[in-house]
Amino acid sequence: MEENLVIVESPAKAKTIERFLGKNFVVRSSFGHIRDLAKKNLGIDLKNGFKPEYVISEDKKKVVDELKKAVKNAKIIWLASDEDREGEAISWHLSEVLKLKESNTKRIVFNEITKDAILNAIENPRTIDKKLVDAQQARRILDRLVGFELSPVLWKKIKPSLSAGRVQSVAVRLLVEREREINDFKTSSGYKIIGLFKVKLDNGKEYDVTAELPKKFNTLEETRKFLEKCKKASFEVSDIVKKPSRKSPSPPFTTSTLQQEASRKLGFSVSQTMTVAQKLYEAGKITYMRTDSVNLSDTAIAMSRQTITNSFGEKYVQIRQYKTKSKGAQEAHEAIRPTYMDKDTTAGSNAEKKLYELIWKRTIASQMGDALLEKTNITITISTSTENFIASGEVIIFDGFLKVYIESSDDESEENGKGLLPPLKKGQALTMNSIEATERFTQHPPRYTEASLVKKLEELGIGRPSTYAPTISTIQQRGYVLREDRQGETRTFKVLLLKNSQIKESLKSEITGSEKSKLFPTDIGIIVNDFLVENFSDILDYNFTALVEKEFDLIAEGKLSWPKMIGKFYPAFHKKIESTLELTSKPKGERLLGIDPASGKKITVRMGRYGPIVVIGDKDNDEKPRFASLMKNQLMETITLDEALNLFKLPRVVGTFEGSEVKANVGRFGPYILHNNKFFSLKKGVDDPLEVNIDRAIELIDQKRVFDQNKLIKAFTEDAELKVLNGRFGPYISYQKENYKVPKSKNPADLSYKECLTIIAESKKKPARKKFKKTK
DNA sequence: CAGTGAGCGAGCTTCCGCTTGACTT
Numbered sequence: 001m002e003e004n005l006v007i008v009e010s011p012a013k014a015k016t017i018e019r020f021l022g023k024n025f026v027v028r029s030s031f032g033h034i035r036d037l038a039k040k041n042l043g044i045d046l047k048n049g050f051k052p053e054y055v056i057s058e059d060k061k062k063v064v065d066e067l068k069k070a071v072k073n074a075k076i077i078w079l080a081s082d083e084d085r086e087g088e089a090i091s092w093h094l095s096e097v098l099k100l101k102e103s104n105t106k107r108i109v110f111n112e113i114t115k116d117a118i119l120n121a122i123e124n125p126r127t128i129d130k131k132l133v134d135a136q137q138a139r140r141i142l143d144r145l146v147g148f149e150l151s152p153v154l155w156k157k158i159k160p161s162l163s164a165g166r167v168q169s170v171a172v173r174l175l176v177e178r179e180r181e182i183n184d185f186k187t188s189s190g191y192k193i194i195g196l197f198k199v200k201l202d203n204g205k206e207y208d209v210t211a212e213l214p215k216k217f218n219t220l221e222e223t224r225k226f227l228e229k230c231k232k233a234s235f236e237v238s239d240i241v242k243k244p245s246r247k248s249p250s251p252p253f254t255t256s257t258l259q260q261e262a263s264r265k266l267g268f269s270v271s272q273t274m275t276v277a278q279k280l281y282e283a284g285k286i287t288y289m290r291t292d293s294v295n296l297s298d299t300a301i302a303m304s305r306q307t308i309t310n311s312f313g314e315k316y317v318q319i320r321q322y323k324t325k326s327k328g329a330q331e332a333h334e335a336i337r338p339t340y341m342d343k344d345t346t347a348g349s350n351a352e353k354k355l356y357e358l359i360w361k362r363t364i365a366s367q368m369g370d371a372l373l374e375k376t377n378i379t380i381t382i383s384t385s386t387e388n389f390i391a392s393g394e395v396i397i398f399d400g401f402l403k404v405y406i407e408s409s410d411d412e413s414e415e416n417g418k419g420l421l422p423p424l425k426k427g428q429a430l431t432m433n434s435i436e437a438t439e440r441f442t443q444h445p446p447r448y449t450e451a452s453l454v455k456k457l458e459e460l461g462i463g464r465p466s467t468y469a470p471t472i473s474t475i476q477q478r479g480y481v482l483r484e485d486r487q488g489e490t491r492t493f494k495v496l497l498l499k500n501s502q503i504k505e506s507l508k509s510e511i512t513g514s515e516k517s518k519l520f521p522t523d524i525g526i527i528v529n530d531f532l533v534e535n536f537s538d539i540l541d542y543n544f545t546a547l548v549e550k551e552f553d554l555i556a557e558g559k560l561s562w563p564k565m566i567g568k569f570y571p572a573f574h575k576k577i578e579s580t581l582e583l584t585s586k587p588k589g590e591r592l593l594g595i596d597p598a599s600g601k602k603i604t605v606r607m608g609r610y611g612p613i614v615v616i617g618d619k620d621n622d623e624k625p626r627f628a629s630l631m632k633n634q635l636m637e638t639i640t641l642d643e644a645l646n647l648f649k650l651p652r653v654v655g656t657f658e659g660s661e662v663k664a665n666v667g668r669f670g671p672y673i674l675h676n677n678k679f680f681s682l683k684k685g686v687d688d689p690l691e692v693n694i695d696r697a698i699e700l701i702d703q704k705r706v707f708d709q710n711k712l713i714k715a716f717t718e719d720a721e722l723k724v725l726n727g728r729f730g731p732y733i734s735y736q737k738e739n740y741k742v743p744k745s746k747n748p749a750d751l752s753y754k755e756c757l758t759i760i761a762e763s764k765k766k767p768a769r770k771k772f773k774k775t776k
Numbered sequence: 777c778a779g780t781g782a783g784c785g786a787g788c789t790t791c792c793g794c795t796t797g798a799c800t801t
Contacts, residue, residue: 009795032795039790059796086794140792147791154790161789168791278796290794466793608781615781627781667778679778732801739801 005074006108007067007094009081012282013113017080020115021122028070030081034060035093037144044141049563050570052141056097064097071098076106079128080121083109084330085556089136092128102127112297112334113287135555138562142166142548145570146539149577150532157586158528163478166545167463167471169532172480173540174456175448175521176529183638185444189493190216191223191437195389197235197380197430199422207422209430211380211391216440220494223437227498229384230435237428238388239379246372249365249401251294251322252335255465256458258289258359263451264408266354269483269517270450271469276351277336284339285346286359290465291333292458294322296363300334303341304367310342312403318369327461328549337363365405372398376421380430393421410452432498439493447518450483462545480525486633488514523612523636527589535580539573594641603644605636612636614644631666646690655694662697664689673697680704718753735760 003024008014011029018027037043038053045051056064071077077100079091091107094100106125110117143166150164193213200206217223253261258277262268268276277289296304301319308317324331338360346356373396380389396402448456454468463471475481488511497504521529533540541547548569554560590606593614601617608627612634617625628647630639651665654673663674664682671682671689680700682689687696713731714724723734724742731748733740733756740760742748751759 011796030795031797033793034795036793037791063795082794090794136793143792145791149791151790155788163790165791282796464793466795471792610780613781625781629780665778669777672778674778741801 003074004076004078005070006078006080007091009087009090010288012284013288016113016284017118020118026070026074028067029063030067030090030094031060031063033057033086033090033093034064034067034097037140042144042148044144046570050141050566052137054093067094067098071100076104078122078125079105079107080109082332083111084332085132085136085139085552087332088129088132089140092130092133095128111293111295111332112300114297114299116299117297129556131558132556134562135552138555138565139548139552141562141566142569145566145573149574150536150539153577153580154528154531156581157531157584159524161478162524162528163474164528164532166539166548167457167467168475168478169529169540170460170462170542170544171453171457171471172475172521172525172529173533173542174453175475175481175519176526178445178448179521179526180637182444182447187441187444189439189441190218191220191496192216192440193223193226193389193435193437195230195235195380195435196433198433199424199428199430201422201424201428205422208433209378209391209422209424211378211389213387214390215387217437220439220496223496224503226385226387227435227437227496227503230382230432230498231501231503233382233384233432235383235389235430235432236381237378237424237426237430238381239377240424240426241377241379243375243377244372244397245375246370247400247402248370249320249368249405250362250407252296252337252363252366253359254292254294254324254326254335255290255468256292256326256454258336259454259468260410260451261358261362261408262355263449264410265358266351267517268351268355270454270472272351273355274469276349276355279348279352280346280356280359283348285343285356286339287335287337288333289336291331291336292324292326292329292465293331293333294324294335295331296321296337296366297334300337300341300363301367304364307341307344308364308368312368316368316400316403318400319367322366326458327546330464335363361405365401368401368404369398371396371400371402378421378424391421392418394418395420410446410449434497434499436498437496439495441491441493441512447515447520449518453519460542460545461549462542475525478524479522480528482520482522483517484515484520485517486513486515486520488512523589523607523630526635526637527587527607530589531584531587535584536576589636591636593639593644596645603641605630605639605644607636614639614647616648629666632670650689652689654692654697657694657698657701662694662701664692664697673700675701713748714751716753716756722753722756724748724751724756733759 004026006017006021006025006027008017008027008029009032011031014027014029018025021027035054035056038055043053045053079094081087081090095105107128108121108125110121147163147165151162154162154164195211197209197211198206199209217226259270259273262273263270274289277286280286281289305317305319336359338356341363344357344360346353373394376393378391380391382388450472453472457463457468476483490509491512492507492509495506495508538544551560551565555562555565588606590604593603593605595601596603596616599616603614603616605612605614612630613627614630615625615627617623619625626648628650630636630647634643651663654662654664656662657675660676665672665674666689669681670684671687673680673682682692682700711726712723713726716722721735725732725734731742733742742751743759746755
């Protein structure tokens with residue numbers, strides 16, 4: 001018989017701890033929560049004080065059975081789930097399900113996986129904190145009530161299978177409101193003035209100095225006037241200000257900051273970051289990756305000190321303890337850091353290497369000294385104007401943490417590369433080489449990326465490290481949001497150049513508004529959001545989570561009972577659900593665009609059964625209304641009358657090729673060319689079905705033909721339905737509309753008819769694959 | 777998949793937070 005059974009949440013953690021504890025201890029994992037509210041109905045007895053009905057989750061039955069066996073064989077059970085609300089609840093559910101007795105059950109907690117921390121925990125056991133468990137139950141029940149009562153309202157009023165919840169609906173709201181800010185944004189322009197000067201110092205050396213006017217001119221007129229004045233001006237250094245400044249390293253990574261930096265520096269999606277981090281964690285290379293804590297264990301700090309000293313020298317060491325700033329942090333774990341600080345790289349996939357190195361650098365930098373800088377601002381007066389030029393420079397006196405890590409910023413326009421200035425003195429005269437005035441435009445607020453949305457959610461205290469990635473993917477799966485690249489547009493801007501006493505005006509062009517991996521709300525996302533904000537403003541409020549968190553805290557302190565809290569919330573909420581079902585009509589987002597000049601009928605945009613459409617006329621008239629779908633990058637909210645009229649120009653005859661008509665149109669999978677009943681997709685962001693010409697169409701048809709030829713690896717005379725094809729995931733066999741993978745051991749080109757049939761038969765023997773849910 | 781947009785009805789969908797596999801035609 002084993003003396004002691006320790007139960008933790010994660011199997012990787014179990015493995016590590018078992019090493020620390022020795023022979024008398026067996027360590028098992030619960031794999032997170034083992035039971036949850038029943039999925040049928042609500043799982044909550046509304047007539048009976050909101051009594052929750054808990055069931056053991058299907059995928060946890062095996063785990064529970066094994067834990068039961070392990071309990072039988074142990075004298076003392078140590079419940080070692082995380083030290084936070086959810087962890088406390090996990091321990092409580094375990095003690096209920098495993099029928100643990102108080103006499104031989106101990107609750108222990110540690111928030112770092114080090115030998116000292118664990119031995120210390122064993123020395124200081126406690127009992128389950130039922131008040132904290134109750135706070136978790138309140139959280140769980142509230143979320144279920146909100147989610148399972150709101151979602152069906154959407155099914156009835158908008159579309160089946162939609163969803164709403166405390167976290168996801170606010171995430172969508174952030175995106176919709178940002179999109180509106182962008183639509184409402186009025187761009188204005190001004191002229192930025194940059195002067196290039198030459199200066200000859202006493203030592204005979206000549207230097208270039210670049211200086212900028214701190215203000216922008218609003219109009220071309222003013223700009224020209226200013227340049228005219230500069231023509232005959234003399235320029236002189238009037239002031240030199242040197243200011244020391246310092247930069248401090250950022251704290252070690254939490255889940256959210258790791259997701260942000262991996263997105264900015266490595267281009268990872270939020271879920272990609274988590275998958276790669278999970279791999280590193282399971283391999284024992286980093287600490288736990290779902291954490292809101294910036295804390296480092298004493299051992300980690302000691303290791304960092306050693307590593308920094310060895311690599312860069314003692315003077316680069318500066319030990320720091322960081323404090324978590326984010327709302328609602330529960331700090332059950334350490335920050336995300338390498339397990340062994342002396343390893344600055346790791347083996348593994350490219351992604352694993354890159355992410356590991358990022359984590360290593362960030363952790364090491366967090367224990368290094370501030371960077372010391374000296375900023376210099378030099379004021380240059382203009383004899384003919386009251387304006388001044390400013391030349392600024394920056395010198396690094398001591399690089400400190402910058403030796404290993406520079407944090408990236410979401411703000412792309414941030415200036416970099418301010419360098420060294422020549423040793424100028426007050427009164428020094430400068431010769432003007434040229435002055436350039438460039439028209440610059442104000443930028444609309446940036447669209448969210450996955451990672452910047454996570455950052456915003458964390459700031460609002462909404463969601464947890466374990467749910468950021470799933471939330472981001474849920475709102476995309478529901479069709480509320482698309483993650484997309486968008487091509488920018490060409491914009492022209494004016495440039496005035498003063499050189500050799502002449503002012504030359506020219507037009508230049510730049511690409512603006514291009515977006516990479518940004519989140520765009522869809523029409524459905526906007527309709528759902530507006531409906532929810534209109535009818536359930538309290539839950540959609542950015543402070544809703546913060547408000548209920550305060551009450552959860554009261555419950556955890558024993559100052560409020562959870563049924564009382566839920567009892568206060570639910571009746572009014574439920575009443576609102578019923579009145580909304582009864583009183584509101586289906587929101588279609590209908591908007592009048594104008595009058596069709598050809599027929600004189602009204603043109604409207606609205607949500608149709610299969611997506612957003614524009615309609616000419618209405619049902620009440622004798623004539624059938626005409627319909628057209630919006631293109632993928634058009635929004636109901638912003639489409640104009642002209643754009644709508646263009647949609648009715650499709651399908652459009654492009655020309656003829658090989659004796660048959662070539663047509664352009666937009667289908668469910670985007671714009672396409674139709675020729676001889678065959679479809680050829682138009683290239684996203686390149687071709688426009690309204691403008692594509694016959695030459696381009698033929699080019700696309702040819703390309704597709706070549707592609708299809710390469711697709712076929714082998715066909716068989718025995719059976720025309722059987723083919724070996726080249727696909728996205730490598731070679732496969734296609735037979736009777738089903739696909740089968742070609743084993744890696746076989747060369748697809750050499751497969752015989754018989755071998756193919758064997759492969760098909762083999763793969764049919766395997767248990768039926770879980771079919772992915774069809775998402776429309 | 778390359779059209780559709782009516783209306784009825786059965787049966788389904790759905791939340792947030794803990795965890796990891798099992799998937800990848």
